[in-house]
Amino acid sequence: MRNFSYVMPQTIEAASIAAAQKNSVLKAGGIDLLDLMKGDLVRPDHLVNLLSVGSPALREVAVKDDGLHIGALVTLAQLAASSTVPSVLAHAASVAATPQIRNVATVGGNIAQRPRCWYFRSATFNCARKGGNTCFAQEGDNRYHALFDNGDCAVVQASSTASPLVALGATVVTNRRRIAAGEFFVPTSVDITKEHVLGEGEIISEIFIPASARALKAAYREAGERESNDWALVSATVALDFDGALVKTARVVLGAVAAVPYRVISVEEALRGKPITAANAARAAEGAFAKAKPFALNTYKVSLGKTILKRAILAAAGQPELSTAGG
């Protein structure tokens, strides 16, 4: 790891000024950042440690009339253990990474983490996301890569909390503005060199979840190769607003299938006005992947994704996800 100066600001304002200097980066828990620095992918001259900002609001989950204010430095472990955050978010946080990582990783850092694509993470490959000309995943080992909008760059959104936040209609609050969670992430069609819209010196101070989200029935489901230490192969978050037995509105967001938390509007519309049944859920899940463009090694993510989405829909509606009958 190359040398850098270590900045310990006391306030968000000071942190912002420090982070706006040339070649500075912000560090929260440091889980992602230190890996990137060790891999020589990020070479800051100045490392600005947000953890030195004393503000308690950054570390608390506060319930107010307008909704829930989650400080940017709240850890995944705090989210997982909280009884006030929506259970869909707590659940997603609780299955991310490992207990040790969850104790350190912050929610701000979690949604701002960089992609896990192994070509991106390898200093050997000067890939398109790093400013090169080639997306090596297209012809390489793409078993974990994107199914949608993957022609120029095939990274997937790795954050477990991102999809639930989008589904809950959360807002990312920074020292400069308020950004709808759905607008926070940058799709490959817009820019393949960055994952979020934050500018230099812009700092997430909190994640806001509106009070209206309380009425939603929501569930997060994921499939992985193992439960310990692992990212999801694919995940699905479904948030439903019911009018009696019928769906009034639905939010359907897939994780690990595109560079951003991937909202499937067509499925949201298809579910509207209908009751949730096993057949409806299966049909909706089928439709969600109609436009998938799998690579040589990740076609399995399509069938896996359908299963996971079907289960998330059923789980959100409080219905059994697994069949106990039939072969």
Place this chain on the structure above:
Amino acid sequence: MPKIKTKVGFRGHTKDIDVDIPEGEPAPWGADAQLKHVGTDIPRIDGVLKVSGRAKYTYDQHPPGMLWAKMLHSPWGAAAIKSLDVDAARAAAGVKGVYLFKDKGRPLRYHGDEILAIAAESEEEAEDALLAVKIEYDRKPVVTTVEAALLPGAALVFEGEQNLKPDKPAGDKDKVAAAIAKADKIVQATYTTQVQTHSSLETHGALAMFGKDGTLTVYCSTQATFNVKGEAVHASGLTDDKVRVLAEMVGGGFGSKMSLAPSGKAAIELAKQTKRPVKLMLSREGEHLTGGNRPSSVQSMKAGVAKDGKILGFMLESHGSGGVTGGAGVANPVIYQVGEKHKSGGSVYTNAGPAAAMRAPGHPQGIFALDSFLDELAHAIGMDPLELRRKNTEDEVYLAQWELGAAKIGWKERRNKIPGAGAGTVKRGIGMASSLWRQMGGPGTEVDVVIHRDGTVEAKNGAQDIGTGTRTLMATIVAEELGLSPSQIKISLGDTRWPIGPASGGSKTAPSIGPAARTGAYQAKLKLLALASARLKVPVADLRMEGGLVAGRGQRLTFAEACALIDKKDGALTVRGVRAKNYDAYTTTSHGCMFAEVEVDTESGAVRPIKLVTVQDAGRIIDKLLFESQMIGGAIQGISYTLHEQRLLDPHYGVQMNADMSTYKIAGPMEMPEIVPIAFDVSNAGNNCGMMGVGEPPNIPTAAAIGNAIFNATGARVRSLPITPDRMLAALGARPSRRI
């Protein structure tokens, strides 16, 4: 040589055999031996040291003035070094030495191939200096799989040498064809297995220190202190008496740490250059790339089976790749009688890191193919898979172990009579597989047993304890012989100043050191008894050492009182116990089997082992806890191999994409099923403890047992490892459609 009768075998199957006991040796512990410590639960004597972090590994050695060294590896699967300039690196802060493995123009044949190492005042400075090396590569085409390497016109890994190194075919093809022609069913299948990297917790590496007195001391993370010593003598140019190798604790050794390795060689060269102690431990990435691996395999089998379950003929063609090394053979067929057989194939070079022996080399991959294929044969003739196995062996130990394992897993009650017939999305099933290993311990090992006048007892050997519990095992055996308790024995291991010991390979450390320790303790006992006999006026033959006493004919001394009789001038009785030749035994095969119950989510392809019952004989078991630790550890490593681990190389660049611990997926705590280790005691003779090693065999049958259980659960056969969700889903999709 005295001849004695000893009782051997296992419960219900014992017999007396005559064995020749080598001179100076105690008689073997027979089936009816009454033992106080041996065979019980003895906690590891170094357990507290380890869990409290006080145990010192090579990594933990920091002598004053030590430099840190780091290695630069090839970033590409195949390349030549076009230009190399280390001036800036040499001038970088803290840098004291540079050692070149390969200079300009030299070929690099795999991602990870060693280029150079740099020693600096701090670890960080050494790493920064690597970034200052100016190097350009000429990238070359690569071959990364067996299939690709065998294609006509494939890139050659070694210039002028074919990628395929064929094995000499064994067996008579015509006879096999004739036998198969008589069969009621003929079955054909191809199985493939992945490359598993060693991934020991402690990476390869060494600390080298030249002394002012012209000596060289090397701490090395090794499973072969004496091999390393030989290589260090060679590398340093010093004489044998000037070189000392230590391995107090070793953080994992599954076959890859048999030598000084390039890391140790570089540490010695840099220590020579800089006249400072130099430590070089591989990075995690370097360990994945160059630390050794279990080769891949592609095994195509064809067999004919009669309606009654007898296998009449068996044909195997097997290719595997150990990257730039050979050694990709598989243990297939073994265990079962398969009638006429023919085996062909060979090792295939690819642009990938070198293979190394890995916990039962050749066996997990061979048995995955063989024991899965046996299930396919059974299925083809509609026979219970266990019944088919019974039809193809006469070995009474296997037969008894299978009965035991089957009862424990609930083979009769819980197995699906029709594979995949269970209801629901999530299905359960049961499967089994077997393993075979050989007793490989033998002469060439000596143990010093020292009884001090103050009553303390020591046993010493220069070999290493790689975590299997050799210290505890020695203490247990010496304590048993001297009538003391294991905690009273001080064990010294891992220092070539002490007597010669084995390399830890082939599961031979325990059955080499154990009997030598017993011989040493026995001979020391005789000497002590002679002193006690003179004092008590009781003949030696009537004296016993038990419970901390020397007693006979109503007379007694405490052990301490007896030790006080040792000559003041000597201060101690020292005996060198020499490992005698092996003699007649009940068996030299160690048998094992595993029964698995798994759960498969048929929509997501997730496979979850529920319970593994693992049955193993190891001759006489010295310490039940150590035995169980090996059994459980083997099963865990087996699960990881079956369901998770695989080295993934980019097909165009030969770069390992998952050379870290987050994408090279090793089973973790959440993946653990219930594991039930069952010690199958066999009284064996063969050596004075009647013992065999058990480090390797428990790793062997897991993949086939789980694969067979998956088939029983779902009716889908996965013929490739690891069985990740993508493969499971593909196999489920390929199931013949079935209506029940």
